[in-house]
Amino acid sequence: MRQTLLDAARPMVQARGYNALSFRDLAEKVGIKSSSVHYHFPTKGDLGAALARQYTDEGAAYLETLLSSSPDIGACITRYAAIFRAALERDNRMCLCGIMAAEHDDLPAQVREEVDRFTTLNLQWLTRLLSRRRSKGSQGMIGKQALAIYAAIQGAQLIARGRGDIAVFDESIAAYRAAGLLP
Amino acid sequence: MRQTLLDAARPMVQARGYNALSFRDLAEKVGIKSSSVHYHFPTKGDLGAALARQYTDEGAAYLETLLSSSPDIGACITRYAAIFRAALERDNRMCLCGIMAAEHDDLPAQVREEVDRFTTLNLQWLTRLLSRRRSKGSQGMIGKQALAIYAAIQGAQLIARGRGDIAVFDESIAAYRAAGLLP
DNA sequence: ACCTGAACACCGTTCAAGT
DNA sequence: ACCTGAACACCGTTCAAGT
Numbered sequence: 001m002r003q004t005l006l007d008a009a010r011p012m013v014q015a016r017g018y019n020a021l022s023f024r025d026l027a028e029k030v031g032i033k034s035s036s037v038h039y040h041f042p043t044k045g046d047l048g049a050a051l052a053r054q055y056t057d058e059g060a061a062y063l064e065t066l067l068s069s070s071p072d073i074g075a076c077i078t079r080y081a082a083i084f085r086a087a088l089e090r091d092n093r094m095c096l097c098g099i100m101a102a103e104h105d106d107l108p109a110q111v112r113e114e115v116d117r118f119t120t121l122n123l124q125w126l127t128r129l130l131s132r133r134r135s136k137g138s139q140g141m142i143g144k145q146a147l148a149i150y151a152a153i154q155g156a157q158l159i160a161r162g163r164g165d166i167a168v169f170d171e172s173i174a175a176y177r178a179a180g181l182l183p
Numbered sequence: 184m185r186q187t188l189l190d191a192a193r194p195m196v197q198a199r200g201y202n203a204l205s206f207r208d209l210a211e212k213v214g215i216k217s218s219s220v221h222y223h224f225p226t227k228g229d230l231g232a233a234l235a236r237q238y239t240d241e242g243a244a245y246l247e248t249l250l251s252s253s254p255d256i257g258a259c260i261t262r263y264a265a266i267f268r269a270a271l272e273r274d275n276r277m278c279l280c281g282i283m284a285a286e287h288d289d290l291p292a293q294v295r296e297e298v299d300r301f302t303t304l305n306l307q308w309l310t311r312l313l314s315r316r317r318s319k320g321s322q323g324m325i326g327k328q329a330l331a332i333y334a335a336i337q338g339a340q341l342i343a344r345g346r347g348d349i350a351v352f353d354e355s356i357a358a359y360r361a362a363g364l365l366p
Numbered sequence: 367a368c369c370t371g372a373a374c375a376c377c378g379t380t381c382a383a384g385t
Numbered sequence: 386a387c388c389t390g391a392a393c394a395c396c397g398t399t400c401a402a403g404t
Contacts, residue, residue: 001387016286016289017285017286019200019203019286019289020202020286020289022376022377023377024378032389033388033389034377034379035380035381035388036387036389038378038379038380039387043379092288094285098285099285101285101341101344102200102277102281102282102284102286103202103203103285104344104345105198105344106199106200106202106203115345116345116346119342119346144354144355144357144358147355148335148339148354148355148357148362150338150342151339151342151343151351151355152331152338152339152355152364153338154338154341155333155334155336155337155338155339155341156331158284158285158337158341159284159302159334159337161284161287162284162302163299163302171327171330171331172327172330172334172335174327175328175330175331175364176331176335176362176364179331179359179362179363180362181335181359181362181364205395206396206398207396215368215369215370216369216370217397217398218370218371218398218399219369219370221397221398221399222367222369223368226397227397227398
């Protein structure tokens with residue numbers, strides 16, 4: 001049941017955010033009462049943190065396979081962007097931690113910590129990827145470029161979701177690549 | 184009182200989002216009862232829409248002065264990015280319509296429409312700015328570049344806010360400029 | 367014209383009670 | 386071990402009542 005709740009809650013949060021998630025709506029979707037949800041997750045913060053933790057762990061595992069599956073940096077970035085594109089494809093949803101990042105200052109501390117861990121994980125992964133390049137910058141430059149790439153992709157997803165048009169995402173990514181922001 | 188309410192509500196939404204705004208908190212801040220807020224704004228959607236409308240109108244006016252004050256495209260973009268930077272400087276707040284964009288699918292229709300109008304306004308302004316360049320692309324290319332610039336700046340603000348570090352914003356903008364995404 | 371208190375259905379949360 | 390109904394303080398909203 002615990003996993004059933006997480007599986008039901010994830011797409012709800014990806015669509016409408018953490019704040020909009022209701023224990024009663026979630027309970028109804030899985031066929032129990034809202035007070036029963038508290039048996040598995042004492043507080044909404046516990047649920048949100050578990051949601052973000054699992055999402056981050058799964059993302060980390062996928063990113064590892066991605067990095068080891070191809071030596072080509074451009075191909076890796078394309079498949080990295082495809083992760084965020086896939087969320088939009090699924091009923092115009094967002095990255096769980098991207099939408100929660102917007103609620104950052106309104107999140108319970110335990111949820112915020114997991115969201116921050118997702119961001120850190122992505123920045124580290126991008127840094128490792130960029131470190132493969134021959135045309136190296138300093139370590140500091142690589143970190144800043146990783147930051148810029150992550151911010152740009154999250155922004156593209158946010159704006160594309162708002163416009164309800166996945167082409168907005170694709171065109172933004174294409175413009176990033178054309179400019180050389182993406183390797 | 185109507186304007187007092189709007190002035191008090193704006194920074195609250197910029198900090199924590201539309202969903203987190205409470206009529207009772209807002210009422211207490213301005214010294215009336217929550218039921219009195221409904222006299223000025225019948226529903227929370229009315230308040231949110233008025234908030235976004237005024238924000239967009241003020242933004243539009245400022246962008247016009249910006250565009251006519253300098254013929255230099257790079258200077259205009261720098262001052263454009265400075266608008267978003269200023270929000271972060273003010274207690275790590277976000278663009279009102281940037282944070283509301285994350286709540287997009289959970290907003291009352293009337294609020295969503297105003298948020299979308301802000302986005303449209305910004306894209307049009309950026310398109311006009313980019314049209315000044317000699318090294319022109321097609322009209323379609325310019326629109327896509329405007330989109331990418333807007334998404335990238337919004338993303339930089341979102342991630343910088345999450346990290347609680349305005350340097351994240353500055354470094355992202357610098358990376359955009361270095362790549363040539365920003366003119 | 368503007369404000370208020372009381373009521374309503376929602377929300378997260380608690381807890382005694384059930385199986 | 387897992388679920389439930391009732392209660393609590395919150396929320397947006399309504400409305401009769403006040404000035």
